[in-house]
Amino acid sequence: MKKFLHVVGARPNFMKVAPVYRSLAALGAEQILVHTGQHYDVNMSDVFFKELEIPPPDINLQVGSGSHAQQTAEIMQRFEPVLLEQKPDCVVVYGDINSTVAAGIVCAKLLVPIAHVEAGLRSGDRTMPEEINRLLTDQIADLLFTPSVDGDANLAKEGIPASRIFFVGNVMIDTLVRMLPAARAIAMPDLPEKFVLVTLHRPSNVDDISWLTQAIALLTELSEQMPIVFPIHPRTRQRLESNGVALEGNPNLIFSQPKPYLEFLALQTRAVAVVTDSGGIQEETTYLKVPCITVRENTERPVTVEQGSNVLVGRDLDRLREELNKVLTGERKVTSIPDLWDGHAADRIAKILLQA
Numbered sequence: 138m139k140k141f142l143h144v145v146g147a148r149p150n151f152m153k154v155a156p157v158y159r160s161l162a163a164l165g166a167e168q169i170l171v172h173t174g175q176h177y178d179v180n181m182s183d184v185f186f187k188e189l190e191i192p193p194p195d196i197n198l199q200v201g202s203g204s205h206a207q208q209t210a211e212i213m214q215r216f217e218p219v220l221l222e223q224k225p226d227c228v229v230v231y232g233d234i235n236s237t238v239a240a241g242i243v244c245a246k247l248l249v250p251i252a253h254v255e256a257g258l259r260s261g262d263r264t265m266p267e268e269i270n271r272l273l274t275d276q277i278a279d280l281l282f283t284p285s286v287d288g289d290a291n292l293a294k295e296g297i298p299a300s301r302i303f304f305v306g307n308v309m310i311d312t313l314v315r316m317l318p319a320a321r322a323i324a325m326p327d328l329p330e331k332f333v334l335v336t337l338h339r340p341s342n343v344d345d346i347s348w349l350t351q352a353i354a355l356l357t358e359l360s361e362q363m364p365i366v367f368p369i370h371p372r373t374r375q376r377l378e379s380n381g382v383a384l385e386g387n388p389n390l391i392f393s394q395p396k397p398y399l400e401f402l403a404l405q406t407r408a409v410a411v412v413t414d415s416g417g418i419q420e421e422t423t424y425l426k427v428p429c430i431t432v433r434e435n436t437e438r439p440v441t442v443e444q445g446s447n448v449l450v451g452r453d454l455d456r457l458r459e460e461l462n463k464v465l466t467g468e469r470k471v472t473s474i475p476d477l478w479d480g481h482a483a484d485r486i487a488k489i490l491l492q493a
């Protein structure tokens with residue numbers, strides 16, 4: 138039986154590896170799970186392994202935070218001996234984080250086949266570190282699993298042979314479909330009856346302190362109309378605290394620690410609208426048909442705008458106010474769920490991995 142080695146590193150990877158690991162296990166594959174340690178806080182990492190029922194990592198490279206070059210180089214150095222020792226038939230990498238590209242490069246140089254789950258997404262914005270990670274990983278991957286057909290078109294434009302590309306659907310939605318009943322059943326007695334859910338963590342937003350302060354001022358103003366629930370990523374918390382922004386005192390603007398998966402999914406299902414700069418949340422809200430306002434200039438997930446409930450407002454806070462007001466007054470987009478976002482993407486991936 139073939140041996141697969143999965144590499145994961147940060148929060149959004151964990152929801153993606155879980156279904157693939159499960160589908161491969163059901164087919165009897167041998168598997169090793171490597172965590173690079175890019176995310177290391179309990180509530181950014183450990184909690185997800187427990188909830189998503191992924192076995193604890195077999196190996197943790199414990200790289201921690203650093204500049205992009207430091208983090209990427211550290212992962213490469215620590216991963217190479219693991220790869221040489223484990224000798225997998227194929228390494229599976231996920232998404233677009235630094236761990237994805239770092240592991241990919243190590244494999245490519247040692248001639249170990251690479252499978253990329255969530256291949257082909259492009260924002261077209263090369264100032265975004267994840268875009269560089271996507272472009273490079275897809276160039277060196279042997280099997281490219283796309284979540285939507287725009288991914289296939291992007292890869293074809295970049296000269297990737299069609300024989301390597303497989304449109305399989307969205308593994309993040311596999312996890313959502315599996316966990317939805319449990320999320321719906323969670324009691325959240327302290328939650329306001331109606332609320333807007335907010336997450337912000339992208340450096341291009343939260344490292345711009347003037348923008349971040351104006352965004353918080355706008356959220357404070359909007360919270361008079363409807364309560365706001367805002368779980369804060371460590372990066373954002375650090376920026377807010379070091380600039381003296383008060384995180385307590387307004388009962389309608391509820392800040393919290395980052396949430397575990399189920400609780401965050403429960404929040405998304407109950408929110409009147411979601412405001413975010415995340416990638417995965419654009420997809421989850423599209424599946425749930427909850428209005429999503431994305432505070433980014435572009436998206437690598439255009440299907441969520443064309444078909445789904447997502448609207449891009451850029452970093453323009455006036456447009457954010459305008460779009461949110463539309464939702465609060467009951468205006469709704471007509472939406473549909475993209476093709477193959479059906480809870481079975483990982484089964485398709487596992488089959489192809491075992492046949493390749």
Ligand code: UD1
Binds near residue numbers: 149179
């Ligand atoms: C990374 C990914 C991004 C993804 C995000 C999800 C890259 C290039 N970026 O960004 O695509 O959307 O994860 O969360 O890979 N920190 C902690 N505890 C942790 C992890 C980080 O306190 O467990 C702090 C670090 O000290 C640092 C900041 O958070 O100041 C950023 O962490 P980092 O992993 O560099 O990038 P993210 O912004 O999380």
